[in-house]
Amino acid sequence: MEAVSAAFSPDGLLSAAEPAFTPRAGQTAMARAVAAAIEDGEVLVVEAGTGVGKTYAYLVPALLSGQRVLVSTATKALQDQLFARDLPRLVHGLGLPLRMARLKGRSSYLCLERLERVRQGRGAPQDPQVLRAVADVERWARTTRSGDLAELPALDERSPVVPLVTSTKDNCLGSGCAHWQGCHVNQARQQALQADVVVINHHLLFADLDVRDSGMARLLPSTGVVVVDEAHQLNDIGVQFAGQALSSQQLIGYARDALRVTQEHARGMADWLVLCATLEQAVRELRLQAGKPPVGGRIPWQAVTPLGLDAQRWRAALVRLGQSLRSLLTPLAGTEAMAADLQRLYERGAGLLAALARFAAAADEDCVRWLELGSQHLRMLESPLSIAAVMQERLLQRGLEGEGAEQQPRKAWIFTSATLGSDAQLSWFTEPCGLREARLLRVDSPFDYHEQAGVYVPQPFATAGSAQHSQQVARLVLDAAQRLGGRTLVLTTTLKALHAISEALRAALGLFADLDVLVQGEAPKLALIQRFMAAGAARSQRGSILVASATFWEGVDLPGDVLQLVVIDKLPFPPPDDPLVEARCRRLEGVGRAGFHDYMLPEAAMALKQGAGRLIRSETDRGVLVICDPRLMTMAYGAELLAALPPMRLLAGQGEFEQALDGLARPAAPG
Structure with a gap:
């Protein structure tokens, strides 16, 4: 515990490893709580607001514990960031001789057998564009050591090439494969088994349960500390x-x-x-x-x-x-x-x-x-309907224990995210995940949201879901983005709205406008983000409006002036006709609870909080959040949803909104 506190002190190891490091009370408090959970072998759930620095807050005590560490993330992007950037910095800065490994699912690795089949014409595609992409994979295959397809940034994970050159549990030939010794999946697993720190993703965490239950060799080493980052996605992934x-x-x-x-x-x-x-x-x-x-x-x-x-x-x-x-x-x-x-x-x-x-x-x-x-x-x-039983019976109890586990210290589990609940018990996360008995900690963001950002709910406005709604959203976005020179992210709750808003924007702007409209689905996610950031980096260039849905509501980090306006088309309630939503509401109502208040509303609050979290990513960011849904101000539940947002100042009307935009359009004063 003392070593952890010392690492986060002004003259500690972190300040030496990171020139820009500044001690933060919230980060140190979280690190000490993680250290205590590791010492006691307990389950800890931490909601750490944006800017707390939760990655270092859990990595430092985990690495200093001397135990084998497993870190699970929801996205491959964070998995790659941890392995390629954060972990090497910390391991070097702390002076620890630790072996690190990154392990993904088999669909992320090149299968040499499948590539050879395509090369021989067995199951080869006829599309010339696909054939060219396969040729690129072949050239890369001669030099890659890891076989991780993430090394090919031009290859979108949705590309039809991916299933041609990767294996599945069903079509893998196993030990009978001619390429078994050089198999990239096997090599990645072996490296993970020998490592002190392993970085995986939630899909692999749950898939490993199936592998061990089916009697196959274990994929992951036994560990003393398991950290689940981006834990807010755990239930949805686990249910799958x-x-x-x-x-x-x-x-x-x-x-x-x-x-x-x-x-x-x-x-x-x-x-x-x-x-x-x-x-x-x-x-x-x-x-x-x-x-x-x-x-x-x-x-x-x-x-x-x-x-x-x-x-x-x-x-x-x-x-x-x-x-x-x-x-x-x-x-x-x-x-x-x-x-x-x-x-x-x-x-x-x-x-x-x-x-x-x-x-x-x-x-x-x-x-x-x-x-x-x-x-x-x-x-x-x-x-x-939830993963509570899976977590208690298969993950937390048996966890990742294997042979010799009885000599191991009791395993510590750390679950963390920026959004885990709106009440003191963090019930939105702990209840479906079976973690009601866990230790809880909430660490507020260090950002001054009231000064840095405003939230605007335009009134009057078209009813959400009406034919006029998307058109009115597009008009608001167009006017605001022209004032800012782009720098606008539009988050929609449906693909239908995404297409309607983007088409209306393009129709209004024409071909030779000074704003570019980027639309999710028209290019890989990373490519869209890079284009958006490049457009926002220089005010003299053509600005961009990014219209997106689904995965862009979270995990998108656009700090600085490249993003100054986030527009959410309507409140993100779960679709009431979704079978899983219907079943969860029925279950709650069967025990005397209210499906809307106890399930639909908390889901919307967490999604809204995630979307709003795209706006302010550092202490110097400034911006405006617009929610184009008058229900936020007219319905009784609106106050609960507003309370779930970061404490931004409320812009009273269109005049204040335009004044805030004009302030953003002017470059911030130095310092």
């Missing part, structure tokens, strides 16, 4: 892994892989072509029975049949699908000993059949089930 999913893409992909493998290893032992074609046809018939995709693409599935579908026809299509899959597995069972590929194919098919059988039966009471429909595909999904 704790649930079940079965898609038409999985089944059709299995049929095609089965045809390829059986033709190679078991030709003539069954009519594989007919069996695989029958399975594909059964998948297509099931998709046809689901009908047209609804708005939002999700159909609730409370009973045995998805809502609104013909029960008899749906059941018959499910049965035919199960029969066709079983018909393929029957002859496969007799070929398992002939080749490892055939054995893996049979095991994979048996898993798909078990998942199909689960969806043919009624869902468990504590789960929610729904059907996702695209124009050609479907996904059957089932999830628990």
Whole structure:
């Protein structure tokens, strides 16, 4: 504890390692709380406001503890930042001889076997643009040591090239692969097993549970300290892994892989072509029975049949699908000993059949089930309503313990984020994650929000969701951004609003305007952010308006004058027709609580807080937050949502708003 306090003192190790380091009371308080939790082997939940410096506040006591440390983040971006920047600085500054490793899921690493298949023309794409991207990957593959696709910034993670050159749990050949010794995934895992500090992401944290429960070798080393950063995303990510999913893409992909493998290893032992074609046809018939995709693409599935579908026809299509899959597995069972590929194919098919059988039966009471429909595909999904049971029974209790764990000190768990709740118990986070008994700490931001930022709610304004609303938002954005020379981020709650606002802005500006409209989805996220920052770095250049949704509400760091205006189109309530939202509200109402007040409102408050957090990122930032939803001022719950925001000054009307914009347009005085 004393070593931790000394490190954060004015003349401590941090001041020597970081020339710009300034002691902050909140950061030191958090570091001491983390150190105490590590000493006692306890669970600590910390909400640390923007600017506290939570990364160093948890890393310093964790590194000084002498125990093996695991840090989990929600995004690969923060994972890369920790591993490439923050950890090396601290390890060097603290003078600690620690080995560090970064571990991602297998979809982040180049698969040499899959790349060779494409090179040989097996499953090679026909699109010239995709072929050029594959050629870029081939050139990079000759020199890379890690195989991490993040080394290729021009390769978007949504690119069709990624599944061609990476493996999945289903198509990995395992120890029978010719490239097993040089496999980048295996090498990354080995480095993690030998490291003192391992940086992973939440997806991998939960995926590791499945790996260990299935009897496979453990992916991650036993650790004494586990830090979960960006913990506000933990429940949503955990629910995905704790649930079940079965898609038409999985089944059709299995049929095609089965045809390829059986033709190679078991030709003539069954009519594989007919069996695989029958399975594909059964998948297509099931998709046809689901009908047209609804708005939002999700159909609730409370009973045995998805809502609104013909029960008899749906059941018959499910049965035919199960029969066709079983018909393929029957002859496969007799070929398992002939080749490892055939054995893996049979095991994979048996898993798909078990998942199909689960969806043919009624869902468990504590789960929610729904059907996702695209124009050609479907996904059957089932999830628990929270991860409380998973956290208590599978993660916190057994944690990452392995052989020899009984000689290890009790594991400490640190959960931290800038937004974890609006009440003293941080219930929004602790309740669904099963952490009610954890130690709690709230550390306020050191920023002077009242002086640095204002919040404006325009009134009167079009009703949120109306046909006029997006057009009115676009007009407000256009006028404000022209005053500022760009420097504007528009956060929308729906993709429909994103397209409507961006199209209205472009139509109003024309081709030769002095403002550029950047739109999420038209380029990779990192590329959009870089273009936005470059435009804001010099006031003489063409300014930018960035219109975005979803992932841009958090994890976007634009300090300084490059961003001065954040506009939120409407209050970010969860969609009431979402099956998971409906089920959580029903569960609360079943025990006498209010679905809107106890679930919908806290969700909106946390999302609003995340979006507002994009504006002020340093002690010298200045800006204005605009929320284009009059309900914030007219509805009784508006006061609760306003209270969740950072304590910015409230701009009383359009005059004060324009005055604030004019003040931002003038460069800040030195110092």
